[in-house]
Amino acid sequence: MSELLRTPLFELHRELGAKLVPFAGHELPLHYPDGILAEHRWCRDKAALFDVSHMGQIVVRGADAAAALERLVPGDIRGLAPGRARYTLFTDDAGGILDDLIVTNGGDHLTLVVNAACKSDDIAHLREHLEPVCRVEPLDDRALLALQGPAAATVLARLAPECVALRFMQAAELELAGLRCRVSRTGYTGEDGFEISVPADRAAKVARTLLAAEEVRPAGLGARDSLRLEAGLCLYGHDIDRTTSPVEAGLAWTVGKRRREEGGFPGAARILRELREGPARRLVGLRPEGRAPAREGTEIVVEGAVVGRVTSGGFGPSVGGPIAMGYVAAAHAAPDTPVLVRIRGREEPARIVSLPFVPHRYAR
Numbered sequence: 001m002s003e004l005l006r007t008p009l010f011e012l013h014r015e016l017g018a019k020l021v022p023f024a025g026h027e028l029p030l031h032y033p034d035g036i037l038a039e040h041r042w043c044r045d046k047a048a049l050f051d052v053s054h055m056g057q058i059v060v061r062g063a064d065a066a067a068a069l070e071r072l073v074p075g076d077i078r079g080l081a082p083g084r085a086r087y088t089l090f091t092d093d094a095g096g097i098l099d100d101l102i103v104t105n106g107g108d109h110l111t112l113v114v115n116a117a118c119k120s121d122d123i124a125h126l127r128e129h130l131e132p133v134c135r136v137e138p139l140d141d142r143a144l145l146a147l148q149g150p151a152a153a154t155v156l157a158r159l160a161p162e163c164v165a166l167r168f169m170q171a172a173e174l175e176l177a178g179l180r181c182r183v184s185r186t187g188y189t190g191e192d193g194f195e196i197s198v199p200a201d202r203a204a205k206v207a208r209t210l211l212a213a214e215e216v217r218p219a220g221l222g223a224r225d226s227l228r229l230e231a232g233l234c235l236y237g238h239d240i241d242r243t244t245s246p247v248e249a250g251l252a253w254t255v256g257k258r259r260r261e262e263g264g265f266p267g268a269a270r271i272l273r274e275l276r277e278g279p280a281r282r283l284v285g286l287r288p289e290g291r292a293p294a295r296e297g298t299e300i301v302v303e304g305a306v307v308g309r310v311t312s313g314g315f316g317p318s319v320g321g322p323i324a325m326g327y328v329a330a331a332h333a334a335p336d337t338p339v340l341v342r343i344r345g346r347e348e349p350a351r352i353v354s355l356p357f358v359p360h361r362y363a364r
Contacts, residue, residue, distance in 0.1 A: 007053035008143045008203040016218055024116035026054040029220035036222035040317045043189055043227055044358075047149035048219035049210050052188075056119030057142050057197060058112040060126065062134030065110050069103065072129055074246065074265045076256030080105045085169045085184055088254055089246055090125065095267030095274075096242035097249070098125065100234065102186060104171045111171075111182070113144070113195070115236045143203035148193030148227075150361065151215040156183075156194055159209065163194065168362035177202075177209045188224065190231025190360045229323060230316045232285060232355030238296060239283060239311045239325055247274035248327065250283045250355065281308065282333040285353040286324040286341065292348060293322040294341040300328055301340040301347060307332050310341065318358050325355070 004027040013020060018029035029051065031039060042048055060069060066077045075088030082105050090098035099118040104111045114122045119138075126136045147156060156163045160174040163183055171184035179202050187193035198206050210216050225235070234240045240249045245267070252275055259265060263272060288294050298310040313324030324341075332339065335354045340347040 005054070007051055008200040009051045009053065009207055012204050012207060013051065013218075018218070018220060021221070023221055024054055026116065028054060029218070031220040031222045032218050034217070036220070036226065037317050039217065039219035039223035040226050042217050043149045043191060043219055043223060044318055045150070046215045046217070047147055047151040047155055047193075047213070048189075048223065049207060049216050050146040050148065050219050050224055051143075051207070052146050052195070053143040053200075053203065054116040055144055056112075056114040056116060056122060057139040057144060058114065058123060058126065059106075059137040059139060060110040060112065060130065060134050061108070061137065062130070065130075065134050066105070068130045068134050069110060070259070071264065072125070072266065073103075074255040074259050074268070074271060075103070076258055077103060077110070079256070079258065082107045083170055083172060085171050085186055087169075089251065090122065091246070091265060091267040091271070092242060093266050094242075095245045095270030097236070097240045097244055097246065098122075098242060100236055100240060102184070104184060106171075111197075117237060139197075141200050142197050143200045145196045145198065145203065145207060145210070146187055146193060147196065147210060147216070148187045148189040148191050150192060152191070152193040153363065155210065155213045155215050158213070166194075166363075168192075168364050177206050179206065181206065185363060188233060189227040190233065190356060190358055191227070192361055192363045226314060226317060229312055229314060229325065230318055230356065230358040231360060232325065232357060234283070234325075235312055244283075244327070245271055245274060245279060247271060248279040248281055248283060278330060280330055281327045282330050283311070283325060283327055283355075284333050285355040285357060286310065286313070286326060286339070286350050287353050288322045288324065288341055288343070288348055288350040290348050291322065292343045294324040294343055294348075294350065298324070298326070299342040300326055300350075301342060302332055307339070316357055323357050324350075328352070
């Protein structure tokens with residue numbers, strides 16, 4: 001087994017008493033002494049600081065960078081204005097999802113944030129298809145912090161008043177704690193918040209400055225997962241992967257209008273067909289009626305037949321009960337459809353519900 005990587009905030013995590021666990025090849029905090037439930041609720045009520053430095057940060061440079069990247073994703077990248085960010089997907093020729101990512105137009109370059117487990121493959125994929133026309137530059141000397149929650153803007157504005165002018169999916173270079181950082185009004189919790197790209201050797205200073213605010217507490221992977229599940233946000237490798245298409249996953253909105261008309265991206269034949277005719281299965285929300293959570297892999301049953309499986313599931317602290325996401329045959333995907341979930345050998349009643357479980361509170 002290869003040695004786990006450590007982010008620039010590793011020593012700070014130990015100082016704060018984090019329980020550290022392996023995740024995507026890194027040693028990362030699962031939670032701090034207050035626990036996952038407290039961290040989840042603090043993020044919903046105040047502001048939580050997450051270390052997401054394990055994510056891949058990549059710059060793509062070149063006069064035709066946007067057009068080149070469009071050959072790999074179904075999103076409208078050429079129409080992305082400077083300072084704007086867009087969620088999109090790397091797709092394969094079969095219409096499956098290789099990874100999901102955020103693309104930001106930095107003016108003379110594009111910045112990509114990709115999943116940690118896919119980072120090496122994504123870089124190789126970009127280099128194979130974009131170079132030498134474009135340059136693909138991994139930003140291995142950068143850390144990434146996520147400040148999430150309703151108090152995030154108030155806290156960050158004390159350091160960089162200009163941040164309040166940013167709206168959801170906008171980004172800018174701002175000065176924090178005497179340091180130029182790339183700040184994006186994005187996140188993975190369903191709450192308002194910011195992701196802050198900072199030089200790795202100064203990350204601890206920025207993190208300590210943010211944690212000094214009374215509204216801010218650290219949070220780990222456990223709360224990040226329960227928050228994103230309540231927000232109905234997909235986790236790569238669980239809710240989306242090479243076996244799922246954007247339309248099946250409820251991500252049809254990522255296929256830009258012009259891209260629907262022109263095509264020209266991997267898997268376009270299948271994806272455009274599913275947009276016209278509908279997919280054979282759909283990602284749905286599930287609310288088990290008992291107290292037992294329906295975990296990943298749980299079978300979803302209608303009239304004795306398995307019609308789908310859970311891809312993410314657990315307890316929703318803000319919902320006050322078990323919640324899950326999973327794929328079911330399209331005929332059973334309508335909200336309020338009654339189903340059964342097989343938990344520990346028993347069939348428990350559940351109901352299909354609309355996503356998200358908790359409304360998004362982005363600053364639009």
